[in-house]
Amino acid sequence: MRVIECVPNVSEGRDQAIIRQIVLAVKVAHGVELLDWSADADHNRTVLTYVGEPEAVLTATEALCKAAFRLIDMQKHHGAHPRLGAVDVIPFVPLRGVTNEEAVSLARRLGEWIGEQGVPVYYYQEAATRPERESLPDVRRGEYEGLAARICSPEGEPDAGPAVFNARSGASIVGVRFPLIAFNVNLATDDLAIAKRIAEAVRFSGGGYRYVRAMGVALEGKGQVQVSTDILQYEKTPIHRVLETIRSEAASHGVAVAGCELVGLAPMAAFEEVIRHYLQLHDFSVDQVIESRLLKK
Amino acid sequence: MRVIECVPNVSEGRDQAIIRQIVLAVKVAHGVELLDWSADADHNRTVLTYVGEPEAVLTATEALCKAAFRLIDMQKHHGAHPRLGAVDVIPFVPLRGVTNEEAVSLARRLGEWIGEQGVPVYYYQEAATRPERESLPDVRRGEYEGLAARICSPEGEPDAGPAVFNARSGASIVGVRFPLIAFNVNLATDDLAIAKRIAEAVRFSGGGYRYVRAMGVALEGKGQVQVSTDILQYEKTPIHRVLETIRSEAASHGVAVAGCELVGLAPMAAFEEVIRHYLQLHDFSVDQVIESRLLKK
Numbered sequence: 001m002r003v004i005e006c007v008p009n010v011s012e013g014r015d016q017a018i019i020r021q022i023v024l025a026v027k028v029a030h031g032v033e034l035l036d037w038s039a040d041a042d043h044n045r046t047v048l049t050y051v052g053e054p055e056a057v058l059t060a061t062e063a064l065c066k067a068a069f070r071l072i073d074m075q076k077h078h079g080a081h082p083r084l085g086a087v088d089v090i091p092f093v094p095l096r097g098v099t100n101e102e103a104v105s106l107a108r109r110l111g112e113w114i115g116e117q118g119v120p121v122y123y124y125q126e127a128a129t130r131p132e133r134e135s136l137p138d139v140r141r142g143e144y145e146g147l148a149a150r151i152c153s154p155e156g157e158p159d160a161g162p163a164v165f166n167a168r169s170g171a172s173i174v175g176v177r178f179p180l181i182a183f184n185v186n187l188a189t190d191d192l193a194i195a196k197r198i199a200e201a202v203r204f205s206g207g208g209y210r211y212v213r214a215m216g217v218a219l220e221g222k223g224q225v226q227v228s229t230d231i232l233q234y235e236k237t238p239i240h241r242v243l244e245t246i247r248s249e250a251a252s253h254g255v256a257v258a259g260c261e262l263v264g265l266a267p268m269a270a271f272e273e274v275i276r277h278y279l280q281l282h283d284f285s286v287d288q289v290i291e292s293r294l295l296k297k
Numbered sequence: 298m299r300v301i302e303c304v305p306n307v308s309e310g311r312d313q314a315i316i317r318q319i320v321l322a323v324k325v326a327h328g329v330e331l332l333d334w335s336a337d338a339d340h341n342r343t344v345l346t347y348v349g350e351p352e353a354v355l356t357a358t359e360a361l362c363k364a365a366f367r368l369i370d371m372q373k374h375h376g377a378h379p380r381l382g383a384v385d386v387i388p389f390v391p392l393r394g395v396t397n398e399e400a401v402s403l404a405r406r407l408g409e410w411i412g413e414q415g416v417p418v419y420y421y422q423e424a425a426t427r428p429e430r431e432s433l434p435d436v437r438r439g440e441y442e443g444l445a446a447r448i449c450s451p452e453g454e455p456d457a458g459p460a461v462f463n464a465r466s467g468a469s470i471v472g473v474r475f476p477l478i479a480f481n482v483n484l485a486t487d488d489l490a491i492a493k494r495i496a497e498a499v500r501f502s503g504g505g506y507r508y509v510r511a512m513g514v515a516l517e518g519k520g521q522v523q524v525s526t527d528i529l530q531y532e533k534t535p536i537h538r539v540l541e542t543i544r545s546e547a548a549s550h551g552v553a554v555a556g557c558e559l560v561g562l563a564p565m566a567a568f569e570e571v572i573r574h575y576l577q578l579h580d581f582s583v584d585q586v587i588e589s590r591l592l593k594k
Binding site: 001003005033035051052095096183185239240243257258259260261262264265266267268271274275278279280281282283284288289290291292293294295 | 298300302330332348349392393482536537540554555556557558559561562563564565568571572575576577578579580581585586587588589590591592
């Protein structure tokens, strides 16, 4: 079974009737599994997470967009979170048996469809058409309120859909990103400086691993500190390598790793390299996990 | 999704037309996935491996039995492998979300059904009704040829079905066993004595782990030796503990672990404790693996 994840951010986090209908559009969609959804009233925004085969996820996302375009009027929208439109951002995340290229082509098919609904579309991150659109904050600059002016300018020209301001729905930002692993390492010390120094050592911005973001955090209740990491591409920088580097750095301060946390979900593939490494199973593949066979149907 | 595995051994390994029909009975069964099947002409025996939800696996197994009882005549059967009947042994292996008790109750339901077809049934291992029937070789003692006499004796009384010799189909042995992990550790030495000594140290019979069988094997082509293990209950004796004990024992001889092998398949749950251990993810659960959510449908 090929699996892609979609995590749309919709600009409504207060009106329960509207939220319910948007969530329902995904819930009733055939062949997708809604893993999570949460509405935030301050942000006035709802985030959904669902997975399934690429075609099923595409169809579910179209249903979600249809509901959101029908129910949300951006002219009345206010909230703390930056946004460009009713369906603000739609990231696709390839999880299993789906290449980056296939995910980008799926994102572009959705973009074309959204464009046909009269809503301008920008592609971002892996699906971006120009370097200056790779970063989501860059694409969202000026927000909904600045869109009418921006959409007519060369740098605001949409990647799909009409180059015309849609007052009701704004614009949608569609893209592809890698699955992110939120992996935290707790250290048996209350010395925050050590956690901060190690975070600096492992993260890309400090000269560390290319696909790692990290920060040092105090865990007040525990009397411990934490190196909190995001692993952006676990195939290139696997979890165990980040842990072992943190362990080695901590040991040089006489500090042990007290325990770790995986926040949220991760695909089976994120553990393939971990199992290969620690069990020295150089030929191990997730295909040897019986559940993989059941998903292949 | 709850998953149980079934690994029936059928007493026909030569007649391709018969083998094909028996395999087909499982292949066309709804909701089960045939992972593997292999026929051995010397043993005159075919082994199938399939998985699915318990009810689907039960139905598929009844279909397989129906085909085998119809097509196989034990009066004409000869082969190297010990056997008691046309469908000789039917082990159920609980893999995911199925308790031992549920698996035993499934095995007993199959046993009742086989009994209703006029074929005597013995329950073995986890499904055994008496201690002397736990071991499969004990149940199979005397084989098909001794069954006519044995079935009338108190110690040969079947657990289900008629206490009457069925000349055509013999008897069936139905049971429940744990999933077995075949895990091999290769050592960077050609000294077989070291592998044998370590195998003795980790296996139950030598005073080692309760659920481990092991032997030392020479890997001629590689110039290495192997500690070949079977882990009978990975929840009680997890894979990493066996590896780390072998590593420690090998190190005391100045020998390193060159690499490991997982033979065949293993359920996701067999890696849960491995990931918890090495990544120090004390709260990790296979429910955090996205694919688990897809199987829950």
